[in-house]
Amino acid sequence: MYPVLADIEIPLAEVLSSMEIEGIRLDAAALHSFGEELLPKIDGLAGEIYAAAGHEFNIGSPKQLSVVLFEELGLPAGKKRKTGYSTDADTLEALRDKHQIIPLIFEYRTLTKLYNTYVRGLEAAVSPDGRMHTTFKQTETRTGRISSAEPNIQNIPVRTEIGRNFRKFFVADEGNLLADADYSQIELRVLAHLSGDKAMIKTFCEGGDIHTETAASVLGLPPEWITPEQRRSAKAVNFGIVYGIGAFSLAKDINVSVAEAKRYIDDYLTHYSGVREYMDKVTKSAEKDGWAVTMFGRRRFIPEILSTNKTVKALGKRIAMNTPIQGTAADIIKIAMVRVYRRLKAELPEARLILQVHDELIVEAPEEKAAQAARILTEEMQGAVKLAVPLTADAKEGRSWYEAH
DNA sequence: CGATCACGC
DNA sequence: GCGTGATCG
Numbered sequence: 257m258y259p260v261l262a263d264i265e266i267p268l269a270e271v272l273s274s275m276e277i278e279g280i281r282l283d284a285a286a287l288h289s290f291g292e293e294l295l296p297k298i299d300g301l302a303g304e305i306y307a308a309a310g311h312e313f314n315i316g317s318p319k320q321l322s323v324v325l326f327e328e329l330g331l332p333a334g335k336k337r338k339t340g341y342s343t344d345a346d347t348l349e350a351l352r353d354k355h356q357i358i359p360l361i362f363e364y365r366t367l368t369k370l371y372n373t374y375v376r377g378l379e380a381a382v383s384p385d386g387r388m389h390t391t392f393k394q395t396e397t398r399t400g401r402i403s404s405a406e407p408n409i410q411n412i413p414v415r416t417e418i419g420r421n422f423r424k425f426f427v428a429d430e431g432n433l434l435a436d437a438d439y440s441q442i443e444l445r446v447l448a449h450l451s452g453d454k455a456m457i458k459t460f461c462e463g464g465d466i467h468t469e470t471a472a473s474v475l476g477l478p479p480e481w482i483t484p485e486q487r488r489s490a491k492a493v494n495f496g497i498v499y500g501i502g503a504f505s506l507a508k509d510i511n512v513s514v515a516e517a518k519r520y521i522d523d524y525l526t527h528y529s530g531v532r533e534y535m536d537k538v539t540k541s542a543e544k545d546g547w548a549v550t551m552f553g554r555r556r557f558i559p560e561i562l563s564t565n566k567t568v569k570a571l572g573k574r575i576a577m578n579t580p581i582q583g584t585a586a587d588i589i590k591i592a593m594v595r596v597y598r599r600l601k602a603e604l605p606e607a608r609l610i611l612q613v614h615d616e617l618i619v620e621a622p623e624e625k626a627a628q629a630a631r632i633l634t635e636e637m638q639g640a641v642k643l644a645v646p647l648t649a650d651a652k653e654g655r656s657w658y659e660a661h
Numbered sequence: 662c663g664a665t666c667a668c669g670c
Numbered sequence: 671g672c673g674t675g676a677t678c679g
Contacts (some may be wrong), residue, residue, distance in 0.1 A: 318665055406676045411669035499671040610675050614670045
Protein backbone atom coordinates (compact mmCIF):
# COMPACT_ATOMS: atom_id res chain seq x y z
CA MET A 257 0.00 0.00 0.00
CA TYR A 258 1.10 3.61 -0.47
CA PRO A 259 3.10 4.76 2.57
CA VAL A 260 1.18 8.05 2.87
CA LEU A 261 -2.05 6.08 3.07
CA ALA A 262 -0.90 3.20 5.26
CA ASP A 263 1.51 5.03 7.54
CA ILE A 264 -0.11 8.44 7.83
CA GLU A 265 -3.74 8.79 6.73
CA ILE A 266 -5.20 5.54 8.04
CA PRO A 267 -3.68 5.83 11.53
CA LEU A 268 -4.64 9.53 11.52
CA ALA A 269 -8.32 8.76 10.94
CA GLU A 270 -8.67 7.36 14.44
CA VAL A 271 -6.86 10.37 15.91
CA LEU A 272 -9.15 12.84 14.14
CA SER A 273 -12.21 10.88 15.18
CA SER A 274 -11.08 10.99 18.80
CA MET A 275 -10.39 14.74 18.60
CA GLU A 276 -13.86 15.40 17.19
CA ILE A 277 -15.51 13.34 19.91
CA GLU A 278 -13.49 14.99 22.70
CA GLY A 279 -14.07 18.54 21.45
CA ILE A 280 -13.10 21.64 23.41
CA ARG A 281 -15.03 23.43 26.13
CA LEU A 282 -16.41 26.84 25.29
CA ASP A 283 -17.25 29.49 27.90
CA ALA A 284 -20.63 30.25 26.35
CA ALA A 285 -21.63 32.86 28.96
CA ALA A 286 -18.47 34.90 28.43
CA LEU A 287 -18.82 34.58 24.66
CA HIS A 288 -22.39 35.80 24.87
CA SER A 289 -21.60 38.85 26.98
CA PHE A 290 -18.74 39.73 24.63
CA GLY A 291 -21.32 39.67 21.82
CA GLU A 292 -23.66 41.88 23.83
CA GLU A 293 -20.86 44.43 24.13
CA LEU A 294 -20.28 44.41 20.39
CA LEU A 295 -23.88 45.09 19.40
CA PRO A 296 -24.22 48.70 20.63
CA LYS A 297 -20.83 49.52 19.13
CA ILE A 298 -21.98 48.18 15.77
CA ASP A 299 -25.18 50.19 16.08
CA GLY A 300 -23.31 53.37 16.93
CA LEU A 301 -20.94 52.91 13.99
CA ALA A 302 -23.84 52.36 11.61
CA GLY A 303 -25.34 55.65 12.80
CA GLU A 304 -22.08 57.51 12.21
CA ILE A 305 -21.74 55.96 8.76
CA TYR A 306 -25.29 56.99 7.78
CA ALA A 307 -24.59 60.51 9.02
CA ALA A 308 -21.38 60.68 6.97
CA ALA A 309 -23.19 59.35 3.90
CA GLY A 310 -26.22 61.59 4.39
CA HIS A 311 -28.69 58.69 4.39
CA GLU A 312 -29.22 55.10 5.47
CA PHE A 313 -28.14 52.19 3.26
CA ASN A 314 -27.02 48.59 3.61
CA ILE A 315 -23.38 48.87 4.67
CA GLY A 316 -23.01 45.13 4.20
CA SER A 317 -23.79 45.38 0.51
CA PRO A 318 -20.58 46.06 -1.47
CA LYS A 319 -22.76 47.26 -4.34
CA GLN A 320 -24.60 49.87 -2.24
CA LEU A 321 -21.39 50.85 -0.49
CA SER A 322 -19.64 51.47 -3.79
CA VAL A 323 -22.47 53.76 -4.89
CA VAL A 324 -22.11 55.77 -1.68
CA LEU A 325 -18.32 55.99 -1.84
CA PHE A 326 -17.64 56.43 -5.53
CA GLU A 327 -20.77 58.14 -6.84
CA GLU A 328 -22.29 60.14 -3.98
CA LEU A 329 -19.13 61.06 -2.05
CA GLY A 330 -17.05 61.25 -5.21
CA LEU A 331 -14.08 59.29 -3.88
CA PRO A 332 -11.65 57.98 -6.51
CA ALA A 333 -12.60 54.44 -7.53
CA GLY A 334 -10.03 51.69 -7.97
CA LYS A 335 -10.37 48.14 -9.26
CA LYS A 336 -13.45 47.24 -11.25
CA ARG A 337 -15.47 44.21 -10.21
CA LYS A 338 -18.17 42.37 -12.13
CA THR A 339 -20.83 44.13 -10.10
CA GLY A 340 -19.19 47.54 -9.65
CA TYR A 341 -16.12 49.07 -8.10
CA SER A 342 -14.26 47.12 -5.45
CA THR A 343 -14.66 48.06 -1.80
CA ASP A 344 -12.09 45.57 -0.48
CA ALA A 345 -9.61 46.41 2.26
CA ASP A 346 -6.77 47.35 -0.09
CA THR A 347 -9.00 49.81 -1.94
CA LEU A 348 -10.34 51.37 1.25
CA GLU A 349 -6.85 51.57 2.76
CA ALA A 350 -5.80 53.86 -0.08
CA LEU A 351 -8.76 56.13 0.75
CA ARG A 352 -8.30 56.13 4.51
CA ASP A 353 -7.32 59.79 4.79
CA LYS A 354 -9.63 61.01 2.04
CA HIS A 355 -12.87 60.80 3.98
CA GLN A 356 -14.00 60.32 7.58
CA ILE A 357 -16.34 57.51 6.52
CA ILE A 358 -13.50 55.13 5.60
CA PRO A 359 -12.16 54.32 9.09
CA LEU A 360 -15.77 53.89 10.22
CA ILE A 361 -16.33 51.30 7.48
CA PHE A 362 -13.21 49.44 8.54
CA GLU A 363 -14.32 49.30 12.15
CA TYR A 364 -17.84 48.33 11.16
CA ARG A 365 -16.54 45.46 9.03
CA THR A 366 -14.26 44.24 11.80
CA LEU A 367 -17.00 44.23 14.43
CA THR A 368 -19.73 42.72 12.23
CA LYS A 369 -17.30 40.02 11.09
CA LEU A 370 -16.52 39.19 14.71
CA TYR A 371 -20.17 39.22 15.72
CA ASN A 372 -21.65 37.34 12.77
CA THR A 373 -18.95 34.76 12.20
CA TYR A 374 -17.51 34.20 15.63
CA VAL A 375 -20.10 35.17 18.29
CA ARG A 376 -23.13 33.79 16.46
CA GLY A 377 -21.23 31.04 14.67
CA LEU A 378 -19.59 29.68 17.78
CA GLU A 379 -22.72 30.03 19.91
CA ALA A 380 -24.60 27.96 17.38
CA ALA A 381 -21.92 25.30 17.52
CA VAL A 382 -21.86 24.62 21.26
CA SER A 383 -23.16 21.15 22.06
CA PRO A 384 -25.29 20.28 25.10
CA ASP A 385 -22.09 19.05 26.79
CA GLY A 386 -20.78 22.64 26.71
CA ARG A 387 -18.08 21.75 24.20
CA MET A 388 -17.61 22.33 20.50
CA HIS A 389 -17.07 19.35 18.31
CA THR A 390 -15.65 20.40 14.97
CA THR A 391 -15.51 18.17 11.91
CA PHE A 392 -11.97 17.57 10.70
CA LYS A 393 -12.02 16.83 6.99
CA GLN A 394 -9.25 14.54 5.88
CA THR A 395 -9.76 14.57 2.12
CA GLU A 396 -10.75 18.16 1.36
CA THR A 397 -7.55 20.05 0.59
CA ARG A 398 -5.31 19.74 -2.43
CA THR A 399 -2.08 20.02 -0.45
CA GLY A 400 -2.77 17.36 2.18
CA ARG A 401 -3.68 19.68 5.00
CA ILE A 402 -6.74 18.88 7.03
CA SER A 403 -9.59 21.36 7.17
CA SER A 404 -12.08 22.08 9.92
CA ALA A 405 -15.76 22.96 9.62
CA GLU A 406 -18.89 23.57 11.71
CA PRO A 407 -17.29 25.29 13.39
CA ASN A 408 -14.00 26.04 11.66
CA ILE A 409 -11.56 26.23 14.57
CA GLN A 410 -8.63 26.86 12.21
CA ASN A 411 -9.55 30.48 11.52
CA ILE A 412 -10.25 31.83 14.99
CA PRO A 413 -8.84 35.41 15.05
CA VAL A 414 -5.36 35.98 16.43
CA ARG A 415 -3.89 38.95 14.54
CA THR A 416 -5.80 41.79 16.20
CA GLU A 417 -6.23 42.17 19.93
CA ILE A 418 -10.01 42.53 19.75
CA GLY A 419 -10.31 39.38 17.66
CA ARG A 420 -7.83 37.50 19.79
CA ASN A 421 -10.32 37.78 22.67
CA PHE A 422 -12.23 34.83 21.20
CA ARG A 423 -9.42 32.55 22.27
CA LYS A 424 -10.24 33.37 25.89
CA PHE A 425 -13.53 31.51 25.47
CA PHE A 426 -11.86 28.24 24.45
CA VAL A 427 -11.05 26.84 27.88
CA ALA A 428 -9.91 23.71 29.68
CA ASP A 429 -12.46 21.83 31.75
CA GLU A 430 -12.37 22.31 35.55
CA GLY A 431 -9.16 21.00 37.06
CA ASN A 432 -7.53 20.84 33.65
CA LEU A 433 -5.20 22.96 31.55
CA LEU A 434 -4.52 23.31 27.85
CA ALA A 435 -1.03 22.52 26.61
CA ASP A 436 -0.36 24.17 23.25
CA ALA A 437 2.68 23.64 21.05
CA ASP A 438 3.39 25.12 17.66
CA TYR A 439 6.12 24.52 15.14
CA SER A 440 8.44 27.42 14.53
CA GLN A 441 8.69 28.27 10.81
CA ILE A 442 7.94 24.73 9.71
CA GLU A 443 7.45 25.56 6.02
CA LEU A 444 10.74 27.43 5.68
CA ARG A 445 12.56 24.64 7.51
CA VAL A 446 11.00 22.15 5.11
CA LEU A 447 12.14 24.34 2.22
CA ALA A 448 15.68 24.47 3.63
CA HIS A 449 15.65 20.68 3.87
CA LEU A 450 14.08 19.91 0.49
CA SER A 451 16.27 22.39 -1.37
CA GLY A 452 19.43 21.66 0.56
CA ASP A 453 20.25 25.36 0.33
CA LYS A 454 23.45 25.92 2.29
CA ALA A 455 22.73 29.47 3.47
CA MET A 456 19.20 28.70 4.61
CA ILE A 457 20.31 25.55 6.42
CA LYS A 458 23.06 27.51 8.14
CA THR A 459 20.62 30.16 9.35
CA PHE A 460 18.31 27.58 10.90
CA CYS A 461 21.18 25.59 12.42
CA GLU A 462 22.56 28.72 14.07
CA GLY A 463 19.14 29.61 15.44
CA GLY A 464 18.98 33.17 14.12
CA ASP A 465 15.86 35.11 13.18
CA ILE A 466 15.10 33.83 9.68
CA HIS A 467 13.53 37.04 8.36
CA THR A 468 16.34 39.26 9.64
CA GLU A 469 18.93 36.80 8.34
CA THR A 470 17.19 36.72 4.96
CA ALA A 471 17.25 40.52 4.73
CA ALA A 472 20.88 40.61 5.83
CA SER A 473 22.13 37.99 3.40
CA VAL A 474 20.12 39.30 0.45
CA LEU A 475 21.20 42.90 1.08
CA GLY A 476 24.74 41.96 2.08
CA LEU A 477 24.51 43.73 5.44
CA PRO A 478 25.18 42.61 9.01
CA PRO A 479 21.95 41.42 10.70
CA GLU A 480 22.18 44.16 13.35
CA TRP A 481 21.90 46.81 10.63
CA ILE A 482 18.58 45.48 9.34
CA THR A 483 15.72 47.94 9.84
CA PRO A 484 12.19 46.83 10.76
CA GLU A 485 11.10 47.85 7.26
CA GLN A 486 13.77 45.67 5.63
CA ARG A 487 12.78 42.78 7.88
CA ARG A 488 9.12 43.20 6.92
CA SER A 489 9.99 43.01 3.23
CA ALA A 490 12.15 39.92 3.74
CA LYS A 491 9.36 38.34 5.72
CA ALA A 492 6.90 39.03 2.91
CA VAL A 493 9.26 37.43 0.40
CA ASN A 494 9.70 34.36 2.62
CA PHE A 495 5.96 34.23 2.98
CA GLY A 496 5.53 34.57 -0.77
CA ILE A 497 8.02 31.78 -1.46
CA VAL A 498 6.30 29.46 0.99
CA TYR A 499 2.83 30.17 -0.36
CA GLY A 500 3.92 30.45 -3.98
CA ILE A 501 2.25 33.82 -4.47
CA GLY A 502 4.38 35.23 -7.28
CA ALA A 503 5.53 38.79 -8.01
CA PHE A 504 2.06 40.16 -8.65
CA SER A 505 0.63 39.25 -5.26
CA LEU A 506 3.87 40.09 -3.47
CA ALA A 507 3.75 43.58 -4.99
CA LYS A 508 0.22 44.01 -3.67
CA ASP A 509 1.17 42.65 -0.25
CA ILE A 510 4.07 45.00 0.40
CA ASN A 511 2.87 47.89 -1.73
CA VAL A 512 5.68 48.05 -4.30
CA SER A 513 5.60 47.84 -8.10
CA VAL A 514 5.49 44.44 -9.76
CA ALA A 515 8.95 45.15 -11.19
CA GLU A 516 10.33 45.79 -7.72
CA ALA A 517 8.68 42.66 -6.38
CA LYS A 518 10.25 40.68 -9.23
CA ARG A 519 13.63 42.08 -8.27
CA TYR A 520 13.11 41.15 -4.59
CA ILE A 521 12.34 37.58 -5.58
CA ASP A 522 15.25 37.45 -7.99
CA ASP A 523 17.70 38.79 -5.39
CA TYR A 524 16.33 36.27 -2.95
CA LEU A 525 16.87 33.38 -5.33
CA THR A 526 20.35 34.62 -6.22
CA HIS A 527 21.37 34.49 -2.58
CA TYR A 528 19.50 31.29 -1.85
CA SER A 529 20.74 29.67 -5.06
CA GLY A 530 19.89 26.20 -3.77
CA VAL A 531 16.28 27.32 -3.55
CA ARG A 532 16.38 28.52 -7.18
CA GLU A 533 17.79 25.17 -8.32
CA TYR A 534 15.14 23.38 -6.29
CA MET A 535 12.33 25.46 -7.80
CA ASP A 536 13.67 24.71 -11.30
CA LYS A 537 13.82 21.03 -10.48
CA VAL A 538 10.25 20.73 -9.13
CA THR A 539 8.68 22.76 -11.94
CA LYS A 540 10.52 20.68 -14.57
CA SER A 541 9.46 17.44 -12.96
CA ALA A 542 5.86 18.62 -12.68
CA GLU A 543 5.89 19.45 -16.39
CA LYS A 544 7.25 15.99 -17.20
CA ASP A 545 5.14 13.90 -14.77
CA GLY A 546 2.07 16.09 -14.37
CA TRP A 547 2.27 16.11 -10.58
CA ALA A 548 4.14 17.43 -7.54
CA VAL A 549 5.16 15.21 -4.66
CA THR A 550 5.89 15.73 -0.96
CA MET A 551 8.75 14.29 1.05
CA PHE A 552 6.58 11.33 2.00
CA GLY A 553 5.23 10.64 -1.48
CA ARG A 554 1.92 12.47 -1.39
CA ARG A 555 1.05 13.48 -4.96
CA ARG A 556 -0.90 16.39 -6.33
CA PHE A 557 -1.80 16.41 -9.99
CA ILE A 558 -1.21 19.76 -11.69
CA PRO A 559 -2.98 19.89 -15.05
CA GLU A 560 -2.50 23.69 -15.00
CA ILE A 561 1.18 23.30 -15.75
CA LEU A 562 0.46 22.07 -19.29
CA SER A 563 -1.95 24.92 -20.06
CA THR A 564 -1.29 27.08 -23.12
CA ASN A 565 -2.68 30.02 -21.15
CA LYS A 566 0.33 31.86 -19.68
CA THR A 567 -1.43 32.86 -16.47
CA VAL A 568 -2.73 29.37 -15.84
CA LYS A 569 0.67 27.83 -16.56
CA ALA A 570 2.33 30.30 -14.17
CA LEU A 571 -0.20 29.25 -11.55
CA GLY A 572 0.74 25.61 -12.26
CA LYS A 573 4.39 26.43 -11.62
CA ARG A 574 3.61 28.14 -8.33
CA ILE A 575 1.53 25.12 -7.31
CA ALA A 576 4.45 22.85 -8.21
CA MET A 577 6.77 24.93 -6.01
CA ASN A 578 4.37 25.37 -3.11
CA THR A 579 2.77 21.93 -2.78
CA PRO A 580 5.90 20.00 -1.70
CA ILE A 581 6.49 22.64 1.00
CA GLN A 582 2.98 23.01 2.38
CA GLY A 583 2.24 19.31 1.82
CA THR A 584 5.38 18.08 3.54
CA ALA A 585 4.62 20.33 6.52
CA ALA A 586 1.14 18.77 6.59
CA ASP A 587 2.64 15.26 6.44
CA ILE A 588 4.98 16.07 9.33
CA ILE A 589 2.34 17.37 11.71
CA LYS A 590 0.12 14.39 10.87
CA ILE A 591 2.96 12.04 11.79
CA ALA A 592 3.40 14.01 15.02
CA MET A 593 -0.33 13.75 15.77
CA VAL A 594 -0.33 9.96 15.48
CA ARG A 595 2.75 9.76 17.70
CA VAL A 596 1.36 12.17 20.31
CA TYR A 597 -1.93 10.25 20.34
CA ARG A 598 -0.19 6.91 20.87
CA ARG A 599 2.13 8.19 23.55
CA LEU A 600 -0.66 9.86 25.49
CA LYS A 601 -2.68 6.68 25.30
CA ALA A 602 0.25 4.67 26.68
CA GLU A 603 1.78 7.10 29.16
CA LEU A 604 -0.81 9.72 30.05
CA PRO A 605 -4.30 8.41 29.31
CA GLU A 606 -5.94 11.24 31.31
CA ALA A 607 -4.72 13.68 28.65
CA ARG A 608 -6.37 14.17 25.26
CA LEU A 609 -5.22 15.60 21.96
CA ILE A 610 -8.12 17.90 21.01
CA LEU A 611 -7.16 20.43 18.31
CA GLN A 612 -4.88 20.90 15.31
CA VAL A 613 -4.40 24.25 13.59
CA HIS A 614 -2.00 23.45 10.74
CA ASP A 615 1.25 23.91 12.68
CA GLU A 616 -0.13 23.80 16.21
CA LEU A 617 -1.44 21.02 18.47
CA ILE A 618 -3.49 21.38 21.65
CA VAL A 619 -3.81 18.83 24.43
CA GLU A 620 -6.16 19.02 27.39
CA ALA A 621 -4.79 17.47 30.58
CA PRO A 622 -5.36 17.49 34.34
CA GLU A 623 -3.51 20.44 35.91
CA GLU A 624 -0.88 18.27 37.53
CA LYS A 625 -0.21 16.44 34.27
CA ALA A 626 -0.14 19.41 31.92
CA ALA A 627 3.61 19.90 32.08
CA GLN A 628 4.13 16.26 31.17
CA ALA A 629 1.65 16.62 28.31
CA ALA A 630 3.53 19.66 27.05
CA ARG A 631 6.78 17.69 27.16
CA ILE A 632 5.27 14.84 25.16
CA LEU A 633 3.90 17.32 22.63
CA THR A 634 7.27 19.00 22.16
CA GLU A 635 9.21 15.75 21.94
CA GLU A 636 6.93 14.09 19.42
CA MET A 637 6.53 17.20 17.29
CA GLN A 638 10.26 17.86 17.16
CA GLY A 639 11.09 14.20 16.66
CA ALA A 640 8.44 13.43 14.05
CA VAL A 641 11.02 13.51 11.28
CA LYS A 642 14.73 14.13 10.86
CA LEU A 643 15.52 17.09 8.65
CA ALA A 644 18.75 18.81 7.65
CA VAL A 645 17.73 21.59 10.05
CA PRO A 646 16.35 21.46 13.59
CA LEU A 647 12.57 21.20 13.81
CA THR A 648 11.52 23.17 16.86
CA ALA A 649 8.20 23.40 18.67
CA ASP A 650 7.43 25.75 21.55
CA ALA A 651 4.93 24.66 24.18
CA LYS A 652 2.95 26.65 26.70
CA GLU A 653 0.19 25.88 29.18
CA GLY A 654 -2.84 27.88 30.23
CA ARG A 655 -6.46 27.88 31.31
CA SER A 656 -7.54 29.11 27.89
CA TRP A 657 -6.30 28.98 24.32
CA TYR A 658 -5.51 32.68 24.71
CA GLU A 659 -3.19 31.98 27.65
CA ALA A 660 -1.63 28.85 26.21
CA HIS A 661 -0.81 30.23 22.78
C1' DC B 662 -25.82 29.99 -6.09
C1' DG B 663 -22.08 33.17 -7.76
C1' DA B 664 -19.79 37.25 -6.18
C1' DT B 665 -17.52 39.72 -2.61
C1' DC B 666 -15.37 40.19 1.59
C1' DA B 667 -12.60 38.62 5.70
C1' DC B 668 -10.67 35.34 9.12
C1' DG B 669 -6.67 31.62 9.72
C1' DC B 670 -1.99 29.03 8.36
C1' DG C 671 -0.99 29.51 -2.10
C1' DC C 672 -4.64 26.60 0.81
C1' DG C 673 -9.07 26.58 3.37
C1' DT C 674 -14.47 28.08 5.78
C1' DG C 675 -18.15 31.06 6.25
C1' DA C 676 -21.08 35.29 6.26
C1' DT C 677 -23.95 38.40 3.48
C1' DC C 678 -26.03 40.17 -0.66
C1' DG C 679 -28.88 40.02 -4.67
